[in-house]
Amino acid sequence: MSVLGFAILAGLIIAGALVVVLSENIVHAAVALAFTFFFVAGLYVLLGSPLLAVIQFAVNAAAIPILTLFIIMTTQSRRIRPASGVFYLVAGFLALVFLVGLWGYLGAPETAFRPLGPEGLGVRLLTVTLLPFEVASVLLLLAMVGAVVLARRREE
Amino acid sequence: MITLGHFLALSAVLFAIGLFGVITRRNLIAVLMSVEILLNAAAIAFAATAAYKDPVFFSGQLFALFIMVVAAAELSIGFAILLNVFRHTGSAATDVVEEMRG
């Protein structure tokens, strides 16, 4: 696997995520989110899983940002009022401690890297995870009905 | 040579950024976007682990798929509730939901 490819993707992902959490313009943040997810899809390609990459692209890098932009327009949000400096400090500190706390544990042992083709993944999806697959459908249905019920216009 | 550790480190950084976003953002939409980052950080860790350590079942990559489903569902309900908030207050800033306290 290309070290260079990973480094570039990782850098882009982190940069995109930073824009998402720092930009005061909410539209910029949403677009940056789309780009971040797009690069994450690239990471999945690097992991040898084009199926995952495609779905990541379709759902996370396209559908979700579009939905987000739609809501941004509906609520007429433009700028995000920045939090007070203290808050940035606290949050930055917490995030840092979290990262440092994790860091000590990272560094999994070296193992061989084995990709799996889309067919294999698809077969496993409908065998190993058949029940979760069905449950996910209920989950989506629930979300759909819930969203409809909550957002439906009042019928006088 | 890229190892699992690299991927996990990336996901950890991404997760930390997401946490930072959840705490500092003062717009509910932006907070939810930060949550999306958190979910993706987890998905990266799952997908990478599957490729490195779970050669038989690859269940981590399946999990990553389900995370996308969950993220979509979460966002749809979240936005529906957000619309209700907006309908009552005319804003999506976090300070409109700070009335109840104590």
Next chain:
Amino acid sequence: MSYLYASHLYWIPLLPALGFLVVILLGRLFKGRSAGYFTTLVMAIVAFLASGLLVEALQAAPQWAVEGGEAVLVRPALPGFPFTFDWSWLAIQGERGVHFTLYVDQLGAIVLFMVAWASLFIHLFSIGYMDGEERYATFFAYLQLFTAAMLTFVAAGDFFIALLAWEVMGLMSYLLIGFFFKKKSAQQAMKKAFITTKFADLGFMVGLFWLYKETGTFQMVEVGQAAEHLAAGVALAIGLLFFLAAMGKSAQFPLHVWLLDAMEGPTPVSAMIHAATMVAAGVFLMARFYPVLEAGHALPYLAWVGAITALFAAVLGAAFADVKKILAWSTVSQLGYMFLGLGVFGWAAAMFHLVAHAFFKALLFLGSGSMIHGAKTQDIFEMNRLARYMPWTYGTFLIGAAALMGIPPFAGFWSKDLILHMAEEHAPLLWAMGLVAAFFTAFYTTRLIVIAFHHPSYESPWKKAPWNQGCPALNLGPEDCPPEPPPPPDHHPHESEPVMITALLGLAVFSVAVGLWGSPIFGQKLLTYLYEGAAPEILPPAKLMGGYLLGTLIALAGLFTAVALYAKDPLKQRLPDPVVAALQRRLYIDEFYYKVVARVAQWPTDLLWIIDTYVVDFLVDLTGYAVGAFGQALRWLNSGKVATYAAYIVLGAILLILGGVRW
């Protein structure tokens, strides 16, 4: 082998408890005398069940026969006996803890039978006696709960349950003594009873937990088995702690002071709680606790306390004029006999006396209630030739009195002489004290009968005596404790109504029957049931003959002395004033408690009061305030801000991670 009544024995304590709930909760629905009828009906069912249980228990119990002075086992106990019922209510699996265990052996069955029937008759009597009183239904509810507690206590197979029942009994006794709580003397009496018995109950609690620490169980059977493994000193200490509780409950010297004043309660209560059942609970507890007492060699203490109490109370009984107080002294004295019996290895004799006494003393108390009802006074001097006006009361009272005095063939004769016989064998000095007490028993009983039933109404010398103004034993002056007004001079007593007479007759029958059941005439049948193979009380009549003869002579001596002294001139005072004053003021023991003990105790009390008022209250207030303020102050933490909440979550996660590193 299946036992119909034994397998449902829990109904026996449960029914009166339910009766209590029904009457308390639906109190308003019970109009007129209906509460009395209802609870009496409940007791009738309980008495029926207890009788069935008794029959089953006696069939299943080991059968003994008396052959040539030796008890011979005819047939061992049937399987399933003693009856037990175990409801592991709060018990944790694999742990010993508190089990709601009922345990009924032949002794338990006999005492349950006694309590149930005595309670039934007392309920019946109260229907008429309490008629027209305020809180009529409440009275019966209390009686029900008391009965439930007493039955639970008798049937308890676990000392912890016994303690709970014991405390409920104490509570009901306290509430019933103060039933006429508008009287200052009743208030003071209930306080006195409460403080005295609570002090004694400390012994039960401390002893019980010490016992649990030593044996790891509350179960009576297991305690009995573990007793012999206890160190002698520990067994003695625990035994004496339990004995302290029994002394308080059974009014033994020097903790007898509360029982006299407990007569402030309604007369049926005196009969039920302060004569027949609750005060006997102390004796019963000692009987259940016998293995530990034996292991600790604590029995001589019981014997001495019992003998002193028996004598002392019998003497004082001869100096009083209030019919209920005379009977109260008599109760104290008879309970002393029971402890004496236990203390001289006369276990079965003491139990026999317990059962017999319960019936005849309940009879006497109810008889006194009938007398009070008819004569409108409690003072025997003020009663007007009751024998003429109240023939039924008179007749039944005579039966009870004969039993108390020990005139053959009535109950007290058989049981008391058996105790005295055991004392003769093991402690001659105590035997002599017992004999003197027996003389005084006959004396005061005859005095009571002669003055109350045969003499016309006099102006009471008791009320005139300068040393009796107010209630010195209750620390009350004349203004708070005025003497009861005498009945109008031309008052003609009348016989009580049929329900009350029925109760008297029933108890009379039982007190005769129980005596005969344990007498050699019927082969000491009752005693063979109580016999547990440890005490040599079952003797052929020939061996006892001397004792019987002596007992009869002493009783007759007391009787004739009293007749000689009081037949002609009951008012004549034959002892010098200071002696009479000392006797009538109970040898100043109560006043000693009030004056000296209470005053010495006043210092720490005052100190405690100061601490309580200025320190504890302050601390409590401060704590309450501080906690409330703390709660208020912490509210700002929940600021309502999403970001803050999220920060808490992240912070919590970090702390968990860092904490997790440590492990």
Next chain:
Amino acid sequence: MITLTIVLLLALGGLGVALAAPLLKRGSGVLAGVTMAIFALAMILAVAGFNERALIFGSLEASPLTALAVLLLSAAGFFVAWGNLARGEELWGGPGEFFAFLLWGALGGVLLVGSTNLLLFFLGLELSAYATYVLAAYDRDRKESAEGAMKYLVLGALSSAILLYGFALVYAGTGSMEFAAIRAAFLKGAPALALLGALLALVGLGFKLALVPFHAWVPDAYQGARPVAAAYLASAPKIAVGLGLAALFVRAFGPPDAVTQSLLVLALFSFVFGNLWALAQTNLKRLLAYSTIAHMGYLALGLAIGGTFGYAAAGFYLLAYLIAGGAAFFALEAAEAAGVPSTIEGWKGLFKRAPGLSVLAAIAFLSLAGVPGLAGFLAKLYVFAASAKVGLFAVLVVAVLTTVLGYYYYFRVLQAAFLEAPKEEGRLSVNPSLLALLFVLAGLSILFGVWPAGAFSGLEQAFRVLIGL
């Protein structure tokens, strides 16, 4: 097969209700009846199949524990559906769909408890969580509802992301998603990464259980929701996560000391702070919310102690809390429906105006406070006994002391209702169906308060099978 039937019943029942709801615009009573019937059927099936052992589709385990989850969750759903009869029609925006969320939420809980791998566990958790997000927001006409639900959702999403990340680390540490393999890895000596993941998972589950410091959403969400919905928020996720945590500990994590000790600390924080906060409340919904936090602390104490007895004690706590806490919320609902605001001020003199309701509410509050004779008392006693058994005396002392605080604030409510004079005169007409529900719940509180043995032995049986004894 019975367990699969129950799963299908709940899933398809929810689907059917959701489809029928738009057609029956004014017929939410019918749907309530159908829902109650489905839950009742599920309970019957669960009892029938209590001892069934099977592995369904390789990821759902039919076991007594799963049956227990079905029983408790169905009971919660049944009571909430019943409670909703009173004012169901007023729930604007979907009176019928309400019931679909009850069914799906219960389904999520069952899947969570019965799952044998991280994936199904997570999906079950999300399913039950989403149902409660929607229910929290259901009272759309009130701003508080939207506010509470928004906070709940945002924080819930954050916490489930943390849980998810924890699962990812567990997966990275052990290389498997299956509980059995994870457990094997943990027993060999927990890999650091997996241990860390388990701790992060505890954060997410602690959030659902409302343990301090993951508790802050609880009062706001409860205050915003209508009391019936709050009753569901307070019961169903707690049952699911409480039992699920035990299952996760035993089946997957071992459980390692680090995790149980952490849970113990969270429990300690919860019953101390929950009770302190509750002291300061005047709004009854917030009071109940903070007291829920405290109760979940006691529950977590039982879970942290573990073993058959600890888990069974926690299970009994869930049962007692489900009954009494639910009843308390339904009492608020009944009072609100009669026009009494849910504040201590509003409840003053309620006894004079609605004696039946007051007495039944009092039983619920007394059970929550832990008065002997009611289920809540025994629940606390069992948990305390469990902690005494393992020698946690310091924690035990704190737990008992904080219980006293609980007495204080619950009695404050009762004092207002029973001893103080009402502000307004006149009898209130209380909805009879709610009154009947309260009557049933009070009866259950008393029943389990005097006869816990049956329920407790069932719980012990379920956890004994779980632990594999």
